[in-house]
Amino acid sequence: MEHLLAQVRDSVEVSEAGALVPIVRSVITDERHRLAAGVKPAADADLVDAVLVRLEALGDPTLTIPPRVINATGVILHTNLGRAPWPRAARAAATAASSGYGFLELDPATGRRGRRFRAVEEHLIALTGSEDALVVTNNAAALLLAVGLAGRRGAIVVSRGELVEIGGGVRIPEVVARAGARLIEVGTTNRTRAADFEPPLGDGRARAVLRVHPSNFAMAGFTQSADLEAVAAIAHRHGAVVIDDLGSGALLDTAAFGLAHEPTPTERLTAGADVVVFSGDKLVGGPQSGLIVGRRDLVARLRRDPLARAVRPDKAILAGVAATLALYRAGRAVAEIPVWRQIACPPEDLRARAERLVAGVPPTAGIDVAVVEVASVAGGGSLPGQTLPSWGVALRVPSPDRTARALRAGPERILARIADGAVVLDLRTVQPSDDAAIARRLVADAPPPRG
Numbered sequence: 292m293e294h295l296l297a298q299v300r301d302s303v304e305v306s307e308a309g310a311l312v313p314i315v316r317s318v319i320t321d322e323r324h325r326l327a328a329g330v331k332p333a334a335d336a337d338l339v340d341a342v343l344v345r346l347e348a349l350g351d352p353t354l355t356i357p358p359r360v361i362n363a364t365g366v367i368l369h370t371n372l373g374r375a376p377w378p379r380a381a382r383a384a385a386t387a388a389s390s391g392y393g394f395l396e397l398d399p400a401t402g403r404r405g406r407r408f409r410a411v412e413e414h415l416i417a418l419t420g421s422e423d424a425l426v427v428t429n430n431a432a433a434l435l436l437a438v439g440l441a442g443r444r445g446a447i448v449v450s451r452g453e454l455v456e457i458g459g460g461v462r463i464p465e466v467v468a469r470a471g472a473r474l475i476e477v478g479t480t481n482r483t484r485a486a487d488f489e490p491p492l493g494d495g496r497a498r499a500v501l502r503v504h505p506s507n508f509a510m511a512g513f514t515q516s517a518d519l520e521a522v523a524a525i526a527h528r529h530g531a532v533v534i535d536d537l538g539s540g541a542l543l544d545t546a547a548f549g550l551a552h553e554p555t556p557t558e559r560l561t562a563g564a565d566v567v568v569f570s571g572d573k574l575v576g577g578p579q580s581g582l583i584v585g586r587r588d589l590v591a592r593l594r595r596d597p598l599a600r601a602v603r604p605d606k607a608i609l610a611g612v613a614a615t616l617a618l619y620r621a622g623r624a625v626a627e628i629p630v631w632r633q634i635a636c637p638p639e640d641l642r643a644r645a646e647r648l649v650a651g652v653p654p655t656a657g658i659d660v661a662v663v664e665v666a667s668v669a670g671g672g673s674l675p676g677q678t679l680p681s682w683g684v685a686l687r688v689p690s691p692d693r694t695a696r697a698l699r700a701g702p703e704r705i706l707a708r709i710a711d712g713a714v715v716l717d718l719r720t721v722q723p724s725d726d727a728a729i730a731r732r733l734v735a736d737a738p739p740p741r742g
Protein backbone atom coordinates (compact mmCIF):
# COMPACT_ATOMS: atom_id res chain seq x y z
CA MET A 292 0.00 0.00 0.00
CA GLU A 293 2.65 2.56 1.13
CA HIS A 294 4.91 1.40 -1.64
CA LEU A 295 2.28 1.86 -4.36
CA LEU A 296 1.14 5.17 -2.85
CA ALA A 297 4.71 6.51 -2.97
CA GLN A 298 5.05 5.46 -6.61
CA VAL A 299 1.78 7.14 -7.54
CA ARG A 300 2.82 10.33 -5.73
CA ASP A 301 5.94 10.42 -7.84
CA SER A 302 3.99 10.26 -11.09
CA VAL A 303 1.07 12.61 -10.53
CA GLU A 304 0.56 16.09 -9.11
CA VAL A 305 -2.39 16.56 -6.80
CA SER A 306 -2.94 19.28 -4.24
CA GLU A 307 -4.45 16.87 -1.71
CA ALA A 308 -2.32 13.72 -1.55
CA GLY A 309 -4.79 12.22 0.92
CA ALA A 310 -7.30 11.81 -1.91
CA LEU A 311 -5.02 9.20 -3.46
CA VAL A 312 -5.32 6.81 -0.52
CA PRO A 313 -8.83 5.39 -1.21
CA ILE A 314 -8.03 5.05 -4.93
CA VAL A 315 -4.81 3.16 -4.23
CA ARG A 316 -6.71 1.02 -1.73
CA SER A 317 -9.41 0.15 -4.30
CA VAL A 318 -6.77 -0.89 -6.85
CA ILE A 319 -5.05 -3.10 -4.26
CA THR A 320 -8.37 -4.68 -3.27
CA ASP A 321 -9.12 -5.49 -6.92
CA GLU A 322 -5.63 -6.93 -7.33
CA ARG A 323 -6.15 -9.16 -4.26
CA HIS A 324 -9.41 -10.47 -5.76
CA ARG A 325 -7.57 -11.26 -8.97
CA LEU A 326 -4.76 -13.05 -7.11
CA ALA A 327 -7.32 -15.05 -5.15
CA ALA A 328 -8.83 -16.09 -8.48
CA GLY A 329 -5.46 -17.46 -9.52
CA VAL A 330 -4.39 -14.69 -11.92
CA LYS A 331 -0.67 -13.94 -11.93
CA PRO A 332 0.41 -10.76 -10.05
CA ALA A 333 0.36 -7.47 -11.98
CA ALA A 334 3.58 -5.51 -12.42
CA ASP A 335 4.03 -2.44 -10.19
CA ALA A 336 3.82 -0.19 -13.24
CA ASP A 337 0.42 -1.67 -14.14
CA LEU A 338 -0.90 -0.98 -10.65
CA VAL A 339 0.32 2.62 -10.86
CA ASP A 340 -1.41 2.90 -14.25
CA ALA A 341 -4.63 1.54 -12.82
CA VAL A 342 -4.57 4.25 -10.16
CA LEU A 343 -3.86 6.94 -12.75
CA VAL A 344 -6.75 5.76 -14.97
CA ARG A 345 -9.19 5.98 -12.05
CA LEU A 346 -7.83 9.39 -11.15
CA GLU A 347 -8.20 10.64 -14.69
CA ALA A 348 -11.82 9.44 -14.84
CA LEU A 349 -12.60 11.66 -11.84
CA GLY A 350 -11.26 14.63 -13.78
CA ASP A 351 -13.53 13.96 -16.78
CA PRO A 352 -16.81 15.82 -16.24
CA THR A 353 -18.51 13.94 -19.09
CA LEU A 354 -18.44 10.85 -16.88
CA THR A 355 -20.20 12.49 -13.97
CA ILE A 356 -22.78 14.73 -15.69
CA PRO A 357 -25.73 13.06 -17.43
CA PRO A 358 -24.44 12.28 -20.94
CA ARG A 359 -25.91 14.34 -23.76
CA VAL A 360 -28.68 12.61 -25.67
CA ILE A 361 -30.16 13.26 -29.11
CA ASN A 362 -33.88 13.40 -28.37
CA ALA A 363 -35.63 11.89 -31.40
CA THR A 364 -38.76 10.97 -29.44
CA GLY A 365 -40.77 14.00 -30.58
CA VAL A 366 -41.53 14.74 -26.91
CA ILE A 367 -40.43 18.36 -26.54
CA LEU A 368 -40.46 18.51 -22.73
CA HIS A 369 -39.19 15.06 -21.78
CA THR A 370 -38.97 15.04 -17.97
CA ASN A 371 -36.61 12.04 -17.99
CA LEU A 372 -34.29 13.90 -20.37
CA GLY A 373 -34.18 17.04 -18.25
CA ARG A 374 -37.11 18.94 -19.81
CA ALA A 375 -36.24 22.23 -21.51
CA PRO A 376 -32.83 22.65 -23.13
CA TRP A 377 -31.65 26.11 -22.04
CA PRO A 378 -31.47 29.03 -24.45
CA ARG A 379 -27.95 30.16 -25.31
CA ALA A 380 -28.46 33.39 -23.34
CA ALA A 381 -29.38 31.40 -20.22
CA ARG A 382 -26.26 29.26 -20.51
CA ALA A 383 -24.06 32.33 -20.90
CA ALA A 384 -25.74 34.08 -17.95
CA ALA A 385 -25.36 31.03 -15.69
CA THR A 386 -21.69 30.69 -16.59
CA ALA A 387 -21.05 34.37 -15.92
CA ALA A 388 -22.95 34.30 -12.61
CA SER A 389 -21.07 31.24 -11.40
CA SER A 390 -17.61 32.36 -12.47
CA GLY A 391 -17.02 34.86 -9.69
CA TYR A 392 -18.75 36.99 -7.10
CA GLY A 393 -21.82 39.10 -7.89
CA PHE A 394 -24.18 41.60 -6.34
CA LEU A 395 -26.63 38.83 -5.53
CA GLU A 396 -28.04 40.14 -2.28
CA LEU A 397 -26.06 43.32 -1.91
CA ASP A 398 -27.34 46.71 -2.98
CA PRO A 399 -24.43 48.41 -4.82
CA ALA A 400 -25.83 51.87 -3.99
CA THR A 401 -25.88 51.44 -0.22
CA GLY A 402 -23.39 48.63 0.26
CA ARG A 403 -26.00 46.94 2.43
CA ARG A 404 -27.86 43.72 2.11
CA GLY A 405 -30.67 44.03 -0.43
CA ARG A 406 -33.32 41.92 -2.12
CA ARG A 407 -31.94 38.72 -3.61
CA PHE A 408 -31.22 39.30 -7.30
CA ARG A 409 -34.36 41.26 -8.18
CA ALA A 410 -33.99 41.01 -12.01
CA VAL A 411 -35.94 37.74 -12.34
CA GLU A 412 -38.79 39.09 -10.26
CA GLU A 413 -38.86 42.32 -12.26
CA HIS A 414 -39.06 40.35 -15.51
CA LEU A 415 -41.95 38.29 -14.13
CA ILE A 416 -43.80 41.41 -12.98
CA ALA A 417 -43.33 43.01 -16.40
CA LEU A 418 -44.37 39.86 -18.28
CA THR A 419 -47.45 38.99 -16.24
CA GLY A 420 -48.63 42.33 -14.84
CA SER A 421 -48.53 40.90 -11.32
CA GLU A 422 -47.84 43.07 -8.26
CA ASP A 423 -44.87 41.00 -7.14
CA ALA A 424 -43.03 37.78 -7.91
CA LEU A 425 -40.76 35.17 -6.33
CA VAL A 426 -38.63 32.36 -7.75
CA VAL A 427 -38.03 29.02 -6.02
CA THR A 428 -36.37 25.74 -7.01
CA ASN A 429 -39.31 24.19 -8.89
CA ASN A 430 -43.05 24.38 -9.25
CA ALA A 431 -43.68 21.64 -6.70
CA ALA A 432 -41.85 23.82 -4.16
CA ALA A 433 -43.82 26.88 -5.30
CA LEU A 434 -47.05 24.93 -4.79
CA LEU A 435 -46.02 23.68 -1.35
CA LEU A 436 -45.06 27.20 -0.31
CA ALA A 437 -48.27 28.73 -1.69
CA VAL A 438 -50.52 26.14 -0.02
CA GLY A 439 -48.96 27.32 3.24
CA LEU A 440 -51.03 30.50 2.81
CA ALA A 441 -53.96 28.47 4.17
CA GLY A 442 -52.17 28.69 7.50
CA ARG A 443 -51.10 25.96 9.93
CA ARG A 444 -54.11 23.69 10.47
CA GLY A 445 -56.07 26.07 8.24
CA ALA A 446 -58.24 24.56 5.54
CA ILE A 447 -57.98 24.79 1.77
CA VAL A 448 -60.79 23.99 -0.66
CA VAL A 449 -60.05 21.88 -3.74
CA SER A 450 -62.41 20.47 -6.37
CA ARG A 451 -62.56 16.65 -6.42
CA GLY A 452 -61.83 16.93 -10.15
CA GLU A 453 -58.46 18.47 -9.34
CA LEU A 454 -57.17 16.10 -6.66
CA VAL A 455 -54.62 14.84 -9.12
CA GLU A 456 -51.19 13.28 -9.17
CA ILE A 457 -48.89 15.92 -10.65
CA GLY A 458 -46.16 13.40 -11.46
CA GLY A 459 -43.55 11.21 -9.85
CA GLY A 460 -46.09 9.95 -7.31
CA VAL A 461 -46.73 13.44 -5.89
CA ARG A 462 -50.43 13.97 -5.21
CA ILE A 463 -52.32 17.13 -4.34
CA PRO A 464 -53.83 15.78 -1.07
CA GLU A 465 -50.32 14.87 0.10
CA VAL A 466 -48.94 18.29 -0.84
CA VAL A 467 -51.74 19.91 1.17
CA ALA A 468 -51.07 17.63 4.15
CA ARG A 469 -47.32 18.28 3.96
CA ALA A 470 -47.95 22.03 3.98
CA GLY A 471 -49.79 21.51 7.27
CA ALA A 472 -53.17 22.46 5.85
CA ARG A 473 -56.48 20.60 5.96
CA LEU A 474 -58.15 19.62 2.70
CA ILE A 475 -61.83 20.31 2.10
CA GLU A 476 -63.04 18.54 -1.04
CA VAL A 477 -65.94 19.94 -3.03
CA GLY A 478 -67.78 18.89 -6.20
CA THR A 479 -67.34 15.54 -7.91
CA THR A 480 -64.69 13.90 -10.07
CA ASN A 481 -66.32 14.97 -13.33
CA ARG A 482 -68.30 18.08 -12.37
CA THR A 483 -67.67 20.94 -9.98
CA ARG A 484 -69.57 24.25 -9.98
CA ALA A 485 -68.53 27.57 -8.48
CA ALA A 486 -71.45 27.28 -6.03
CA ASP A 487 -69.81 24.16 -4.55
CA PHE A 488 -67.13 26.44 -3.08
CA GLU A 489 -69.65 28.64 -1.26
CA PRO A 490 -70.36 26.57 1.91
CA PRO A 491 -66.81 26.03 3.25
CA LEU A 492 -65.82 29.62 2.41
CA GLY A 493 -69.09 31.16 3.58
CA ASP A 494 -68.99 29.61 7.05
CA GLY A 495 -65.32 30.52 7.45
CA ARG A 496 -64.03 26.94 7.61
CA ALA A 497 -61.55 27.63 4.81
CA ARG A 498 -59.41 30.66 4.08
CA ALA A 499 -57.98 29.49 0.78
CA VAL A 500 -58.91 27.83 -2.51
CA LEU A 501 -56.51 25.81 -4.62
CA ARG A 502 -57.05 25.37 -8.36
CA VAL A 503 -54.87 22.81 -10.14
CA HIS A 504 -54.61 22.96 -13.91
CA PRO A 505 -55.28 19.56 -15.55
CA SER A 506 -51.89 19.60 -17.21
CA ASN A 507 -51.18 15.89 -17.64
CA PHE A 508 -54.61 14.46 -18.44
CA ALA A 509 -57.82 15.39 -20.22
CA MET A 510 -61.40 14.62 -19.21
CA ALA A 511 -64.11 14.14 -21.78
CA GLY A 512 -67.86 13.59 -21.68
CA PHE A 513 -70.19 14.90 -18.98
CA THR A 514 -67.74 17.26 -17.36
CA GLN A 515 -67.74 20.75 -15.91
CA SER A 516 -65.16 22.69 -14.00
CA ALA A 517 -65.90 25.78 -11.98
CA ASP A 518 -65.10 29.08 -13.66
CA LEU A 519 -62.11 30.71 -11.95
CA GLU A 520 -63.69 34.15 -12.07
CA ALA A 521 -66.81 32.94 -10.28
CA VAL A 522 -64.84 30.98 -7.66
CA ALA A 523 -62.55 33.96 -7.04
CA ALA A 524 -65.56 36.23 -6.55
CA ILE A 525 -66.95 33.89 -3.87
CA ALA A 526 -63.55 33.51 -2.20
CA HIS A 527 -62.91 37.24 -2.13
CA ARG A 528 -66.40 37.97 -0.76
CA HIS A 529 -65.44 35.83 2.24
CA GLY A 530 -61.89 37.13 2.57
CA ALA A 531 -60.23 33.95 1.25
CA VAL A 532 -57.35 33.74 -1.24
CA VAL A 533 -57.20 31.79 -4.51
CA ILE A 534 -54.04 29.89 -5.36
CA ASP A 535 -53.74 28.71 -8.95
CA ASP A 536 -51.27 25.98 -9.90
CA LEU A 537 -50.88 26.34 -13.66
CA GLY A 538 -48.32 23.56 -14.01
CA SER A 539 -46.65 24.53 -17.23
CA GLY A 540 -47.95 28.04 -17.67
CA ALA A 541 -47.18 29.63 -20.99
CA LEU A 542 -45.91 33.15 -21.60
CA LEU A 543 -46.88 32.97 -25.30
CA ASP A 544 -50.20 31.91 -26.79
CA THR A 545 -49.88 28.22 -27.71
CA ALA A 546 -52.97 28.56 -29.95
CA ALA A 547 -50.87 30.61 -32.37
CA PHE A 548 -48.91 27.41 -33.08
CA GLY A 549 -51.85 25.11 -33.79
CA LEU A 550 -52.13 23.83 -30.22
CA ALA A 551 -54.93 24.21 -27.70
CA HIS A 552 -54.71 27.38 -25.67
CA GLU A 553 -52.65 26.89 -22.51
CA PRO A 554 -53.72 29.42 -19.86
CA THR A 555 -51.25 32.21 -19.24
CA PRO A 556 -50.41 33.56 -15.77
CA THR A 557 -51.74 36.98 -16.82
CA GLU A 558 -55.14 35.56 -17.75
CA ARG A 559 -55.40 33.76 -14.43
CA LEU A 560 -54.41 36.84 -12.41
CA THR A 561 -56.94 38.88 -14.38
CA ALA A 562 -59.62 36.24 -13.69
CA GLY A 563 -59.03 36.66 -9.97
CA ALA A 564 -56.28 34.28 -8.87
CA ASP A 565 -54.32 35.86 -6.02
CA VAL A 566 -51.22 33.72 -6.43
CA VAL A 567 -50.26 31.82 -9.60
CA VAL A 568 -47.46 29.25 -9.61
CA PHE A 569 -45.88 27.62 -12.68
CA SER A 570 -42.74 25.84 -13.85
CA GLY A 571 -39.69 27.55 -15.31
CA ASP A 572 -38.66 24.47 -17.29
CA LYS A 573 -41.89 23.47 -18.99
CA LEU A 574 -43.34 25.79 -21.65
CA VAL A 575 -41.42 28.75 -20.26
CA GLY A 576 -38.39 26.87 -21.61
CA GLY A 577 -35.69 27.83 -19.13
CA PRO A 578 -33.85 26.30 -16.14
CA GLN A 579 -35.73 24.25 -13.56
CA SER A 580 -37.50 26.69 -11.28
CA GLY A 581 -40.85 27.51 -9.72
CA LEU A 582 -42.22 30.89 -10.70
CA ILE A 583 -44.66 32.62 -8.35
CA VAL A 584 -46.61 35.74 -9.26
CA GLY A 585 -49.45 37.49 -7.48
CA ARG A 586 -50.65 39.92 -4.85
CA ARG A 587 -47.94 41.97 -3.15
CA ASP A 588 -48.93 41.13 0.44
CA LEU A 589 -49.19 37.40 -0.28
CA VAL A 590 -45.88 37.18 -2.15
CA ALA A 591 -44.30 39.07 0.76
CA ARG A 592 -45.68 36.44 3.14
CA LEU A 593 -44.26 33.67 0.98
CA ARG A 594 -40.89 35.42 0.88
CA ARG A 595 -40.80 35.56 4.71
CA ASP A 596 -41.74 31.88 5.10
CA PRO A 597 -38.73 29.84 6.34
CA LEU A 598 -39.61 27.26 3.68
CA ALA A 599 -38.76 29.88 1.01
CA ARG A 600 -35.17 29.81 2.24
CA ALA A 601 -35.13 26.02 1.93
CA VAL A 602 -36.26 26.16 -1.70
CA ARG A 603 -34.09 29.10 -2.75
CA PRO A 604 -32.48 28.72 -6.18
CA ASP A 605 -28.76 29.03 -6.80
CA LYS A 606 -27.29 32.20 -8.35
CA ALA A 607 -26.51 30.43 -11.64
CA ILE A 608 -30.10 29.25 -11.95
CA LEU A 609 -31.45 32.72 -11.13
CA ALA A 610 -29.21 34.18 -13.82
CA GLY A 611 -30.40 31.56 -16.32
CA VAL A 612 -34.06 32.17 -15.53
CA ALA A 613 -33.54 35.95 -15.80
CA ALA A 614 -31.88 35.57 -19.20
CA THR A 615 -34.71 33.31 -20.42
CA LEU A 616 -37.41 35.73 -19.29
CA ALA A 617 -35.50 38.64 -20.84
CA LEU A 618 -35.88 36.93 -24.23
CA TYR A 619 -39.68 37.17 -23.91
CA ARG A 620 -39.45 40.85 -23.02
CA ALA A 621 -37.13 41.44 -25.97
CA GLY A 622 -39.54 39.70 -28.37
CA ARG A 623 -37.04 36.95 -29.18
CA ALA A 624 -38.58 33.96 -27.40
CA VAL A 625 -39.68 31.97 -30.47
CA ALA A 626 -36.38 32.63 -32.21
CA GLU A 627 -34.10 31.79 -29.29
CA ILE A 628 -35.81 29.54 -26.76
CA PRO A 629 -35.32 25.93 -27.93
CA VAL A 630 -38.74 24.78 -26.69
CA TRP A 631 -40.53 27.47 -28.72
CA ARG A 632 -38.26 27.02 -31.71
CA GLN A 633 -39.27 23.36 -31.75
CA ILE A 634 -42.97 24.14 -31.32
CA ALA A 635 -42.84 26.73 -34.10
CA CYS A 636 -40.78 24.71 -36.58
CA PRO A 637 -42.87 24.29 -39.80
CA PRO A 638 -43.50 20.64 -40.77
CA GLU A 639 -42.11 21.32 -44.30
CA ASP A 640 -38.68 22.03 -42.80
CA LEU A 641 -38.78 18.77 -40.83
CA ARG A 642 -39.87 16.87 -43.93
CA ALA A 643 -36.97 18.31 -45.93
CA ARG A 644 -34.52 17.23 -43.21
CA ALA A 645 -36.04 13.72 -43.12
CA GLU A 646 -35.73 13.47 -46.92
CA ARG A 647 -32.09 14.54 -46.79
CA LEU A 648 -31.36 11.92 -44.13
CA VAL A 649 -33.03 9.13 -46.08
CA ALA A 650 -31.38 10.21 -49.34
CA GLY A 651 -28.02 10.03 -47.57
CA VAL A 652 -28.38 6.32 -46.86
CA PRO A 653 -26.81 4.47 -49.79
CA PRO A 654 -28.95 1.61 -51.17
CA THR A 655 -25.96 -0.63 -50.57
CA ALA A 656 -26.31 -0.07 -46.81
CA GLY A 657 -29.12 -2.60 -46.96
CA ILE A 658 -31.44 -0.90 -44.48
CA ASP A 659 -35.12 -0.24 -44.95
CA VAL A 660 -35.41 3.46 -44.13
CA ALA A 661 -38.26 5.76 -45.08
CA VAL A 662 -39.58 9.28 -44.52
CA VAL A 663 -42.69 9.16 -42.32
CA GLU A 664 -45.26 11.64 -41.09
CA VAL A 665 -45.41 11.60 -37.28
CA ALA A 666 -46.94 13.58 -34.42
CA SER A 667 -44.87 15.36 -31.78
CA VAL A 668 -46.18 16.24 -28.32
CA ALA A 669 -45.34 18.97 -25.82
CA GLY A 670 -44.87 16.45 -22.97
CA GLY A 671 -43.67 17.21 -19.46
CA GLY A 672 -47.23 17.62 -18.24
CA SER A 673 -48.21 20.20 -20.84
CA LEU A 674 -51.04 20.20 -23.37
CA PRO A 675 -52.23 16.59 -22.89
CA GLY A 676 -53.65 14.99 -26.02
CA GLN A 677 -52.32 17.80 -28.23
CA THR A 678 -50.02 16.97 -31.11
CA LEU A 679 -47.95 18.87 -33.66
CA PRO A 680 -47.65 17.45 -37.19
CA SER A 681 -44.06 16.41 -37.75
CA TRP A 682 -41.80 14.33 -39.98
CA GLY A 683 -39.20 11.76 -39.25
CA VAL A 684 -37.33 8.70 -40.37
CA ALA A 685 -38.63 5.16 -39.87
CA LEU A 686 -36.27 2.19 -39.71
CA ARG A 687 -37.97 -1.11 -40.49
CA VAL A 688 -35.77 -3.64 -38.76
CA PRO A 689 -36.24 -7.23 -37.57
CA SER A 690 -36.06 -6.21 -33.92
CA PRO A 691 -37.09 -2.60 -33.22
CA ASP A 692 -36.26 -3.08 -29.54
CA ARG A 693 -32.73 -4.17 -30.31
CA THR A 694 -32.16 -1.34 -32.78
CA ALA A 695 -33.59 1.25 -30.37
CA ARG A 696 -31.23 -0.08 -27.68
CA ALA A 697 -28.28 0.11 -30.08
CA LEU A 698 -29.16 3.72 -30.92
CA ARG A 699 -29.32 4.60 -27.21
CA ALA A 700 -26.09 2.84 -26.38
CA GLY A 701 -24.16 4.06 -29.42
CA PRO A 702 -21.70 6.95 -29.22
CA GLU A 703 -24.35 9.44 -30.39
CA ARG A 704 -26.91 8.25 -27.78
CA ILE A 705 -30.03 8.63 -29.88
CA LEU A 706 -33.36 8.16 -28.12
CA ALA A 707 -36.00 7.02 -30.62
CA ARG A 708 -39.59 5.86 -30.43
CA ILE A 709 -41.03 2.55 -31.54
CA ALA A 710 -44.26 2.80 -33.54
CA ASP A 711 -46.05 0.34 -35.82
CA GLY A 712 -43.18 -2.12 -35.54
CA ALA A 713 -40.58 0.40 -36.70
CA VAL A 714 -37.98 2.55 -34.98
CA VAL A 715 -39.03 6.15 -35.59
CA LEU A 716 -36.87 9.23 -35.27
CA ASP A 717 -39.01 12.40 -34.99
CA LEU A 718 -36.91 15.34 -36.16
CA ARG A 719 -38.88 18.08 -34.37
CA THR A 720 -36.95 17.52 -31.15
CA VAL A 721 -33.58 16.93 -32.86
CA GLN A 722 -31.32 19.95 -33.24
CA PRO A 723 -30.56 20.36 -36.97
CA SER A 724 -26.86 20.26 -36.09
CA ASP A 725 -27.39 16.69 -34.85
CA ASP A 726 -28.73 15.42 -38.19
CA ALA A 727 -25.18 14.58 -39.27
CA ALA A 728 -24.71 12.35 -36.21
CA ILE A 729 -27.97 10.55 -37.01
CA ALA A 730 -26.89 10.08 -40.64
CA ARG A 731 -23.63 8.56 -39.43
CA ARG A 732 -25.44 6.19 -37.12
CA LEU A 733 -27.96 5.08 -39.74
CA VAL A 734 -25.16 3.89 -41.98
CA ALA A 735 -22.98 2.57 -39.16
CA ASP A 736 -25.68 0.36 -37.70
CA ALA A 737 -26.94 -0.95 -41.03
CA PRO A 738 -29.30 -3.47 -39.46
CA PRO A 739 -30.12 -6.32 -41.83
CA PRO A 740 -33.33 -5.81 -43.82
CA ARG A 741 -36.50 -7.54 -42.73
CA GLY A 742 -37.15 -11.09 -43.93
Ligand SMILES: *Cc1c(COP(=O)(O)O)cnc(C)c1O
Binds near residue numbers: 432538539672
Ligand atom coordinates in the same frame (compact mmCIF):
# COMPACT_ATOMS: atom_id res chain seq x y z
C1 LIG B 1 -45.50 19.88 -13.54
C2 LIG B 1 -46.50 20.29 -12.55
C3 LIG B 1 -46.13 20.53 -11.23
C4 LIG B 1 -44.72 20.32 -10.73
O1 LIG B 1 -43.83 21.21 -11.32
P1 LIG B 1 -42.26 20.91 -11.25
O2 LIG B 1 -41.68 22.08 -11.97
O3 LIG B 1 -42.04 19.60 -11.92
O4 LIG B 1 -41.89 20.88 -9.83
C5 LIG B 1 -47.10 20.95 -10.35
N1 LIG B 1 -48.38 21.10 -10.74
C6 LIG B 1 -48.77 20.86 -12.00
C7 LIG B 1 -50.21 21.05 -12.35
C8 LIG B 1 -47.85 20.45 -12.95
O5 LIG B 1 -48.24 20.23 -14.20
